Amino acid sequence: MSHQIISIAGLIYILAMPIYIVYILTKNNKVGYGATFTLTIGAVVQIFGFIQRVIEMYEINHSIMRSIPITNLYESLIFFALCLIVGYLFIEWKYKKKSLGVFASLIAGITIGLTDVLGVTKEVQPLVPALKSNWLLAHVTLSFISYAAFGISFITGLLHIIMESQTKKSFKYIFSTTLLAFIVFMFISVIIDILNGSNPKNVKIFHSTLGNPSTFISLISWMVLIAFILTAWKFGHLLNKTLNSLKIDSNFLEDLTYKGIAFGFPIFTIGGLVFGAIWADQAWGRYWGWDPKETWSLITWFVYAFYLHAKFIRGWRGTKTSVIAVIGFIVTIFTYLGVNLFLSGLHSYGSM
Amino acid sequence: MSKIDKWNEKIWSFFASVDLAIALFIFISTGAALGTIIPQQSEPEMIVRFFSNFFSPTTAMKAYEIVSLLDLNNVYHSWWFTFLLFMFALNLIVCSVERLPYLLKSFKTVSTALPVEVLENMPFKKKIENVSPDVSHKISEILKKKGFTVNIFETQDGIQIQGRKWSKTRLAVYLTHLSILIILSGTLIGTFFGFRGSMNIIEGRGLNFAISDSGKAIPLGFEVRCDRFEVEYYENSSIPKAYRSYIRILENGEVIKFNGKENVVIEVNQPFSYKGITFYQASYGFQPSEHAEFRFSYFDHNNMEHNISAKFEEKFNIPGTSVKASVIDFSPALGIDEQGRLFNMDTNMINPAVLVRFEQGDKKTEQWILTKIPETWNTPYGKLKFHEIWGAQFTGLQVRKDPGVPLIYIGSLFLCVGLFISLFLRPVTLFAKLSKNRLDFYCPSSKVSSISEKQIDKIINKLKGEKV
Ligand code: HEM
Numbered sequence: 001m002s003h004q005i006i007s008i009a010g011l012i013y014i015l016a017m018p019i020y021i022v023y024i025l026t027k028n029n030k031v032g033y034g035a036t037f038t039l040t041i042g043a044v045v046q047i048f049g050f051i052q053r054v055i056e057m058y059e060i061n062h063s064i065m066r067s068i069p070i071t072n073l074y075e076s077l078i079f080f081a082l083c084l085i086v087g088y089l090f091i092e093w094k095y096k097k098k099s100l101g102v103f104a105s106l107i108a109g110i111t112i113g114l115t116d117v118l119g120v121t122k123e124v125q126p127l128v129p130a131l132k133s134n135w136l137l138a139h140v141t142l143s144f145i146s147y148a149a150f151g152i153s154f155i156t157g158l159l160h161i162i163m164e165s166q167t168k169k170s171f172k173y174i175f176s177t178t179l180l181a182f183i184v185f186m187f188i189s190v191i192i193d194i195l196n197g198s199n200p201k202n203v204k205i206f207h208s209t210l211g212n213p214s215t216f217i218s219l220i221s222w223m224v225l226i227a228f229i230l231t232a233w234k235f236g237h238l239l240n241k242t243l244n245s246l247k248i249d250s251n252f253l254e255d256l257t258y259k260g261i262a263f264g265f266p267i268f269t270i271g272g273l274v275f276g277a278i279w280a281d282q283a284w285g286r287y288w289g290w291d292p293k294e295t296w297s298l299i300t301w302f303v304y305a306f307y308l309h310a311k312f313i314r315g316w317r318g319t320k321t322s323v324i325a326v327i328g329f330i331v332t333i334f335t336y337l338g339v340n341l342f343l344s345g346l347h348s349y350g351s352m
Numbered sequence: 353m354s355k356i357d358k359w360n361e362k363i364w365s366f367f368a369s370v371d372l373a374i375a376l377f378i379f380i381s382t383g384a385a386l387g388t389i390i391p392q393q394s395e396p397e398m399i400v401r402f403f404s405n406f407f408s409p410t411t412a413m414k415a416y417e418i419v420s421l422l423d424l425n426n427v428y429h430s431w432w433f434t435f436l437l438f439m440f441a442l443n444l445i446v447c448s449v450e451r452l453p454y455l456l457k458s459f460k461t462v463s464t465a466l467p468v469e470v471l472e473n474m475p476f477k478k479k480i481e482n483v484s485p486d487v488s489h490k491i492s493e494i495l496k497k498k499g500f501t502v503n504i505f506e507t508q509d510g511i512q513i514q515g516r517k518w519s520k521t522r523l524a525v526y527l528t529h530l531s532i533l534i535i536l537s538g539t540l541i542g543t544f545f546g547f548r549g550s551m552n553i554i555e556g557r558g559l560n561f562a563i564s565d566s567g568k569a570i571p572l573g574f575e576v577r578c579d580r581f582e583v584e585y586y587e588n589s590s591i592p593k594a595y596r597s598y599i600r601i602l603e604n605g606e607v608i609k610f611n612g613k614e615n616v617v618i619e620v621n622q623p624f625s626y627k628g629i630t631f632y633q634a635s636y637g638f639q640p641s642e643h644a645e646f647r648f649s650y651f652d653h654n655n656m657e658h659n660i661s662a663k664f665e666e667k668f669n670i671p672g673t674s675v676k677a678s679v680i681d682f683s684p685a686l687g688i689d690e691q692g693r694l695f696n697m698d699t700n701m702i703n704p705a706v707l708v709r710f711e712q713g714d715k716k717t718e719q720w721i722l723t724k725i726p727e728t729w730n731t732p733y734g735k736l737k738f739h740e741i742w743g744a745q746f747t748g749l750q751v752r753k754d755p756g757v758p759l760i761y762i763g764s765l766f767l768c769v770g771l772f773i774s775l776f777l778r779p780v781t782l783f784a785k786l787s788k789n790r791l792d793f794y795c796p797s798s799k800v801s802s803i804s805e806k807q808i809d810k811i812i813n814k815l816k817g818e819k820v
Contacts (some may be wrong), residue, residue, distance in 0.1 A: 030773040051380065066426055104496075122797060125591070126586045126589070126591050126593065127590060128591065128622065129592060129593065129594050129595055129619065129620035129633075130620050130621065130623055132620070133621040145766045217739045262775045262776075263775075266768065266771040266772050266775050266776070267776060269767060269768060269771050270768040270771075272765075274764040274767065275767060277760070277764070278761075278764075279621075281757070282621050282622075282623060282632075283620060283621050283632070284632065284634070284750065285548070285623065285630060285634070285751075285752045286548070286752070287630040287757070288539070290384075290387065290392075290427075292388040295384045295385070295387065295388050296385070296388065298381075298384060299381045299384055299632055302380065302381045303377075305377060306377045306378070309370055309373060309374060309377075310374060313370045314370060314371075314374070339388070349572065
């Protein structure tokens with residue numbers, strides 16, 4: 001089954017993360033190759049799973065164009081992870097820098113892990129008529145490629161902010177440490193969710209922590225989250241020191257943040273907005289209908305347009321722009337998952 | 353300067369500022385986001401109920417008052433949202449009108465050698481010592497090979513080389529901005545000269561008007577007839593595979609032919625257009641009408657097929673026998689459970705079934721016949737296959753006329769082209785100064801200095817390579 005192969009790929013990504021950490025700490029080239037090798041193996045396994053899934057879908061739909069596995073939430077999450085890893089490996093090869101590997105492997109691993117807890121169906125499903133469109137295919141593929149590019153600028157933007165902010169009272173310091181604490185908290189919470197869930201299909205994210213039906217556990221979880229945030233705030237400067245001692249070039253991070261957006265923005269415009277509008281025009285008879293998903297895509301677009309204008313016309317530089325890049329990706333994630341989880345709309349990914 | 357001129361200038365520079373653009377990005381986003389959270393175009397009770405999830409009942413009522421005052425239950429059509437979009441368009445126009453002439457002028461002016469102080473103030477500098485004096489030709493050759501336009505000046509401080517590449521791509525930004533205006537005007541045209549509506553046509557009937565979203569009848573000027581509507585399901589499942597309406601267009605009583613054919617098929621993702629009006633498959637439903645017919649095939653003992661159709665409770669003859677039959681019950685989706693009992697699975701016509709009563713003299717028997725279960729077709733009087741009930745379903749078509757759509761498509765195309773050019777082909781400018789045997793590279797307050805930086809490194813490497 002393809003989804004089992006893909007879960008294995010997810011495990012390999014998670015496995016690559018500590019190797020990247022060891023490499024960063026020891027700077028041992030052999031360990032570095034090992035990390036890259038592990039991550040590449042993960043990507044190869046995932047591509048194999050991807051092909052396997054195409055074959056499984058072909059058996060139902062009997063058409064190659066209708067067998068590209070990006071037709072539901074599960075498949076799109078997986079595709080995002082694959083794009084992120086392939087994009088990261090490309091950057092590693094091009095710039096010969098491995099420092100981002102920790103984060104790329106972590107995010108890809110979490111994403112695949114998330115599919116276990118969001119209660120999404122992993123089975124291959126027959127396509128409902130609305131999804132049978134080449135425009136939709138182009139729309140979804142390009143959207144996720146651009147999301148992966150935004151994801152990379154999120155990683156570099158966040159690192160950049162952490163590296164550059166030292167004063168504990170500054171907004172950037174509080175912003176970045178809180179965000180990191182939240183990511184770590186979410187990671188742990190997701191693991192608890194998986195361990196607690198008897199039936200993987202019924203697991204809901206944060207169900208065993210923040211959203212627990214028992215007020216007591218929920219309250220404790222909130223306190224733990226706040227404790228995480230305070231700890232991150234208190235010891236954030238250590239992270240800052242570590243990053244600085246790694247001699248990651250902060251210009252490199254800023255440049256890569258820009259490149260992620262400069263690449264992702266046009267792809268998102270054509271794939272996410274234009275092709276999405278053409279598809280909606282053909283399927284529903286309107287190119288724009290202020291559906292929550294459409295609206296949030298537009299907001300995402302505006303945030304990155306804001307980034308480009310602030311950078312080029314207002315001449316913003318440094319961490320100021322990185323903050324926008326980080327916010328941009330949070331909005332992207334919301335467009336992608338939050339809209340389905342919290343708001344309702346026409347997009348069929350909403351039904352999990 | 354008179355007072356009015358002063359005011360004019362103030363207003364102009366207000367709309368020409370990029371700060372306004374950034375403020376508008378934030379306001380429009382916030383407004384749009386509010387619209388996805390607060391229930392839109394719904395009953396007041398819904399909104400009060402929504403707020404009482406978070407607040408006490410009295411506060412929820414107050415919140416509702418604010419919502420209705422600011423049209424927050426209809427954000428995207430509210431006066432203030434329209435106003436923001438209008439400001440956005442104005443901002444774009446004024447900003448472009450203000451800046452474009454400067455850009456065009458900069459293409460025309462002949463470049464001159466820059467003073468050394470200007471070069472020294474540039475954020476990027478790199479120097480190489482001990483180069484041979486004739487290196488300027490090599491540099492200009494390398495630059496030309498890389499697609500730069502090169503200017504060489506003799507100055508008191510030595511030779512100055514200027515290389516420019518892709519400087520015209522800065523125009524693409526204006527294409528991008530223009531495209532946004534085109535798209536906005538396309539939506540305006542659609543709002544004022546188009547309509548949206550829907551029509552539910554029962555199989556076998558026709559309609560010559562649509563019902564607009566506000567409930568008014570919109571005459572189409574021709575008739576749309578639905579000959580047949582069908583839902584195709586995936587094998588052994590209730591997941592729909594395709595929704596299909598077989599349509600004919602009648603104008604002044606005559607059937608219009610398309611590519612020589614009278615019949616048109618409309619499916620999801622395959623709309624159909626006639627005279628600027630587009631029809632989309634949107635929904636369907638069950639609505640028995642008096643002309644509804646049950647359609648059968650009867651196979652006699654020679655395996656000859658006879659087509660039979662009958663209305664509800666109407667008696668029909670089984671060919672070649674004296675048996676009379678009639679349909680006395682109907683179910684859209686009958687299933688058989690493990691104990692062999694019949695049960696109704698669904699309201700959709702996944703597996704339509706009929707209860708047929710046979711009468712031979714005084715003898716009466718009844719039997720369920722299921723479309724998809726061949727064993728049930730065998731009756732004591734021969735094989736009777738039930739095909740479908742025709743005329744009991746309606747197809748729900750979405751109807752739209754929007755003369756603004758071509759503008760939307762053109763605008764989208766320009767938007768993508770403009771964005772790709774302005775983000776992937778950024779202008780690059782390089783300066784080099786050669787005095788005696790010392791070579792300096794400079795890059796102006798380049799927007800992305802590291803791009804040029806890498807190019808310079810490459811050029812230096814090349815120079816070094818050639819010197820060896
Ligand atoms: C969401 C809509 C918009 C998009 C997608 C957009 C896109 C862009 C892009 C891609 C650039 C090029 C930046 C660069 O690479 O140098 C740019 C530049 C610019 N934009 Fe926008 N823009 C939008 C709205 C606006 C608005 C409302 C204004 C109003 C003032 C504006 C003013 C400018 C200006 C002045 C420039 C610089 C032009 C130049 O370099 O000569 N933009 N825009």
